[in-house]
Amino acid sequence: MTTIKDVARMAGVASSTVSCVLNDKGNVSEPTRIRVLEAASQLNYVRHGPASELKRNSTQTIGIIVHDMSSPYFSDLVNGIETVVMSHGYDMIVCSSLGGEKSTAHRYIRERRIDGAIVIAQNIQDQLLIEASEAGFPIVVMDRDLDAQHIVKVLMSDTQGGYLATRYLIDKGHRTIAYISGPSQSECNLHRYQGYLKALKEAGIEENPEWKIGGQYMKQDGYDAAKKLLEGELPSAVFFANDEMAIGGLEAFREHNISIPEQLSVIGFDNIPASQYMNPPLTTFRQPKRDAGQLAGHVLFQLLNGEIVETLYTLDIQCVERDSVRLLNLS
Amino acid sequence: MTTIKDVARMAGVASSTVSCVLNDKGNVSEPTRIRVLEAASQLNYVRHGPASELKRNSTQTIGIIVHDMSSPYFSDLVNGIETVVMSHGYDMIVCSSLGGEKSTAHRYIRERRIDGAIVIAQNIQDQLLIEASEAGFPIVVMDRDLDAQHIVKVLMSDTQGGYLATRYLIDKGHRTIAYISGPSQSECNLHRYQGYLKALKEAGIEENPEWKIGGQYMKQDGYDAAKKLLEGELPSAVFFANDEMAIGGLEAFREHNISIPEQLSVIGFDNIPASQYMNPPLTTFRQPKRDAGQLAGHVLFQLLNGEIVETLYTLDIQCVERDSVRLLNLS
DNA sequence: CTGTTAGCGCTTTCAG
DNA sequence: CTGAAAGCGCTAACAG
Numbered sequence: 174m175t176t177i178k179d180v181a182r183m184a185g186v187a188s189s190t191v192s193c194v195l196n197d198k199g200n201v202s203e204p205t206r207i208r209v210l211e212a213a214s215q216l217n218y219v220r221h222g223p224a225s226e227l228k229r230n231s232t233q234t235i236g237i238i239v240h241d242m243s244s245p246y247f248s249d250l251v252n253g254i255e256t257v258v259m260s261h262g263y264d265m266i267v268c269s270s271l272g273g274e275k276s277t278a279h280r281y282i283r284e285r286r287i288d289g290a291i292v293i294a295q296n297i298q299d300q301l302l303i304e305a306s307e308a309g310f311p312i313v314v315m316d317r318d319l320d321a322q323h324i325v326k327v328l329m330s331d332t333q334g335g336y337l338a339t340r341y342l343i344d345k346g347h348r349t350i351a352y353i354s355g356p357s358q359s360e361c362n363l364h365r366y367q368g369y370l371k372a373l374k375e376a377g378i379e380e381n382p383e384w385k386i387g388g389q390y391m392k393q394d395g396y397d398a399a400k401k402l403l404e405g406e407l408p409s410a411v412f413f414a415n416d417e418m419a420i421g422g423l424e425a426f427r428e429h430n431i432s433i434p435e436q437l438s439v440i441g442f443d444n445i446p447a448s449q450y451m452n453p454p455l456t457t458f459r460q461p462k463r464d465a466g467q468l469a470g471h472v473l474f475q476l477l478n479g480e481i482v483e484t485l486y487t488l489d490i491q492c493v494e495r496d497s498v499r500l501l502n503l504s
Numbered sequence: 505m506t507t508i509k510d511v512a513r514m515a516g517v518a519s520s521t522v523s524c525v526l527n528d529k530g531n532v533s534e535p536t537r538i539r540v541l542e543a544a545s546q547l548n549y550v551r552h553g554p555a556s557e558l559k560r561n562s563t564q565t566i567g568i569i570v571h572d573m574s575s576p577y578f579s580d581l582v583n584g585i586e587t588v589v590m591s592h593g594y595d596m597i598v599c600s601s602l603g604g605e606k607s608t609a610h611r612y613i614r615e616r617r618i619d620g621a622i623v624i625a626q627n628i629q630d631q632l633l634i635e636a637s638e639a640g641f642p643i644v645v646m647d648r649d650l651d652a653q654h655i656v657k658v659l660m661s662d663t664q665g666g667y668l669a670t671r672y673l674i675d676k677g678h679r680t681i682a683y684i685s686g687p688s689q690s691e692c693n694l695h696r697y698q699g700y701l702k703a704l705k706e707a708g709i710e711e712n713p714e715w716k717i718g719g720q721y722m723k724q725d726g727y728d729a730a731k732k733l734l735e736g737e738l739p740s741a742v743f744f745a746n747d748e749m750a751i752g753g754l755e756a757f758r759e760h761n762i763s764i765p766e767q768l769s770v771i772g773f774d775n776i777p778a779s780q781y782m783n784p785p786l787t788t789f790r791q792p793k794r795d796a797g798q799l800a801g802h803v804l805f806q807l808l809n810g811e812i813v814e815t816l817y818t819l820d821i822q823c824v825e826r827d828s829v830r831l832l833n834l835s
Numbered sequence: 836c837t838g839t840t841a842g843c844g845c846t847t848t849c850a851g
Numbered sequence: 852c853t854g855a856a857a858g859c860g861c862t863a864a865c866a867g
Contacts, residue, residue: 176844187854192846199847200852222615223563224844226554227859234608242582242598251573255600264608267573267598269586277565277595284553304548392781420781427783447778450723450751452758507860518838523862530863531836555860558843839866844859851854 175216184212195220226286234264235473236287238278240294241271247293250315253466254291261474263288270294282310289477291315291469311476313469316361325476327469327486329460331361334490335368335412338440338458341492342410343376346501347438349408351384353398353418359390362414365442369412384408388418395421403429407437409501416441416448416457423451423497434499444493454495461488506547515543526551557617565595566804567618569609571625572602578624581646584797585622592805594619601625613641620808622646622800642807644800649691656807658800658817660791662692665821666699666743669771669789672823673741674707677832678769680739682715684729684749690721693745696773700743715739719749726752734760738768740832747772747779747788754782754828765830775824785826792819 177195181188186205193199194209201209212218226232235258239247251267258265266287270278278297281287282305289311292302299319306312306323313325342350352369355362373380386401388394395418402411403425413419419441423433431437433453441448444459465488475482508526512519517536524530525540532540543549557563566589570578582598589596597618601609609628612618613636620642623633630650637643637654644656673681683700686693704711717732719725726749733742734756744750750772754764762768764784772779775790796819806813 174844177846178844181854188845189847189855190853193853196846202852205853219614221558221844222611222617223554223557224859225615225846227552227558227843227861228845228847230859232554236597242579242586248573255573255602259603259606262606264611265600266608266612269596271586272590275590275593277597280553280595281597283550284556285550286553424781424783445777447781450755450778451781452755452783505860508862509860519860520839520862520864521837524837527862533836536837552860555843556862558845559860559862561843837867840864842863843861846857846859848857849855851852 174221175218176221177218179216180209180212180218183216184208230285232264232286232288233262234266234287236278236281236290237265237267238270238282238290238292238294238297239267240296241269242267247462249462250293250466250469253463253468254470255466257467257470257474270297285310289313289473291473292317311473313473313476315465315469318360325472325482325484325486327465327472327488329462329465329488329490331364331490332368332371333487334442334458334460335365336372337368337490337492338365338412338442339369339372340375341458342412342438342440342498343372343378345410345438345498347408347410348376348378349381349384349410350378351381351386351402351408351411353395353411353413353422354385354387355390355414355418357387362390365414381408388414390415390417392417392421392424394418395423396425398422399425403431407431410438410440410498413439413441416443416445416455419455419457420447420451423455434497438498440498448493449495451497453497456495456497457493459491459493461491464488505552506549508549508551510547511540511543511549514547515539561616563595563617563619564593565597565618567609567612567621568596568598569601569613569621569623569625569628570598571600571627573598573600578793580793581624581797581800584794584799585801586797588798588801588805601628616641620644620804622804623648642804644804644807646796646800647692656803656813656815656817658796658803658819660793660796660819660821662695662821663699663702664818665773665789665791666696667703668699668821668823669696669743669773670700670703671706673743673769673771673829674703674709676741676769676829678739678741679707679709680712680715680741681709682712682717682733682739682742684726684733684742684744684753685716685718686721686745686749688718693721696745712739719745721746721748723748723752725749726754727756729753730756734762738762741769741771741829744770744772747774747776747786750786750788751778751782754786765828769829771829779824780826782828784828787826787828788824790822790824792822795819 177188177191181191268278270276292314303321315327386398399422441455441457444457448455448457508519508522512522599609599612601607623645634652646658717729730753772786772788775788779786779788
């Protein structure tokens with residue numbers, strides 16, 4: 174392994190000079206600069222990261238914490254973060270929080286192997302985050318309700334999303350709207366539901382308990398829910414708490430020859446890739462993930478620079494209008 | 505920041521003893537062990553990663569290199585790797601190769617901030633990989649044709665995949681099979697096509713050039729290709745080089761009231777999530793990504809231990825049988 | 836069984 | 852403008 178000393182020796186200067194040249198620091202005359210650079214490239218020198226990190230007490234990298242790598246859900250988010258991290262000359266790595274205390278995420282945060290973190294994972298303990306942030310480690314959490322002094326939250330509000338989705342249907346003239354819910358432990362489902370209720374109330378519509386059916390966010394649940402709906406009086410629109418269930422629902426309706434959107438309007442939530450391939454293409458709502466990622470990145474760097482920032486940022490949900498909703502004649 | 509020395513002082517021992525206790529090394533009497541542990545937890549001590557890495561000259565972490573984080577394609581693969589990395593007590597991080605020389609992937613590999621890498625990205629230069637591996641840095645590449653002394657390849661053979669897919673149709677009695685190809689620069693498309701030709705030839709079937717139509721792997725391309733197919737004489741089956749195009753094709757056929765699979769059989773490739781939601785659910789072929797990930801992980805650790813390993817591993821493609829292919833009456 | 840010691844490779848004063 | 856020297860926090864001999 175070739176070190177800074179080898180380069181120094183070859184260029185006939187001190188190792189400190191080499192360091193200055195390589196880091197563009199301070200005052201080095203052009204001739205020595207060149208000599209050093211040449212020696213370095215001759216010897217194929219690359220700095221040893223950990224040594225540099227130790228000395229600087231900074232890793233110049235920020236970590237994205239995800240609950241497991243398998244979720245395509247995070248793609249856009251991570252992409253948004255990446256652009257801003259790169260523009261700051263920093264590195265970015267993704268760490269999984271799978272494995273609790275022994276997870277890479279835990280270790281990297283606690284051992285200072287990253288300079289800051291954006292937390293997407295929901296399953297990492299508040300404890301760790303609070304402790305770390307109190308020790309001066311900057312943290313931004315996404316879509317998580319964590320109140321702690323030094324932690325910044327970025328939310329893509331599901332409550333507002335549920336509200337907007339329902340409003341959308343109401344604005345199209347629908348007054349009888351079913352809600353097919355996700356798992357009752359799911360916070361985001363809860364929020365979407367609350368938004369739904371709010372919109373209903375605002376429009377002076379009573380909730381009909383028969384039109385609230387529970388599911389687990391899976392396609393099959395949507396299918397089952399639709400079947401159940403078909404047993405009673407049909408509403409004019411159905412709000413599925415996520416696209417996957419909506420897709421299952423579409424299938425059930427097709428089996429019963431209910432044509433969408435002529436006889437029944439359907440919306441989903443999330444805008445998963447498959448939603449556009451449906452027949453009809455599914456109208457759904459999407460979170461502005463890329464923007465949220467960029468925002469989170471910006472805020473993190475502000476934190477890193479010791480700037481004062483808001484402690485909560487909220488982004489608006491967006492409507493992806495396709496062909497599964499019908500405009501009702503308003504009487 | 506509390507260091508090992510603080511702990512040592514508090515416990516009334518030398519810092520080396522603390523190190524031994526914390527790393528479960530060598531000989532420390534039970535009483536001192538306990539005293540040290542208590543002092544450490546009292547002071548809320550956490551070791552400084554970079555310092556430890558510098559000293560050990562090892563980071564105990566391996567890197568997964570991806571071309572960008574946005575591809576859900578890699579989920580299973582990464583998952584497979586993760587299980588084996590964790591079982592070795594190592595950490596795993598995902599690095600993007602986006603940004604060329606300045607990408608996190610480049611830096612982490614060159615600066616020795618990881619102990620080894622599994623490369624999924626196709627856009628990272630051979631150069632870097634070869635140099636690193638020759639310097640003793642273990643590398644496993646996935647699905648990439650890179651011949652270098654010290655690099656291990658894990659392939660999920662597309663040639664064999666194309667062959668198997670075509671054989672599948674032939675075995676169901678189809679003799680007229682169209683191939684809707686991906687981009688001509690795409691290696692995996694090329695391989696799938698070669699596999700297709702091989703199966704045809706083996707069955708004594710001539711290729712019909714009218715039934716080979718080019719696309720770019722997008723849904724729209726599949727749609728267009730299907731339209732073109734509909735202008736001439738229809739084959740009895742169509743092999744789309746990927747699911748996305750197959751989905752577009754399905755749409756075109758539906759518009760022309762061609763019922764699948766009664767009038768025409770269709771297969772795709774990749775087993776993307778949307779494929780199961782199609783009408784009819786799409787029969788397709790999948791790469792054993794999870795297994796491949798595990799294999800890659802295993803091999804990497806063997807490399808890390810200096811064990812001798814094969815330089816090439818190949819995994820078989822698997823058929824996901826759904827409802828888009830009809831069994832023809834064999835006459 | 837425990838403590839002393841000598842660095843790992845790098846950056847950064849600070850004096851020449 | 853350049854170099855000598857100190858030391859980041861940790862680990863691994865090795866001597867007591």
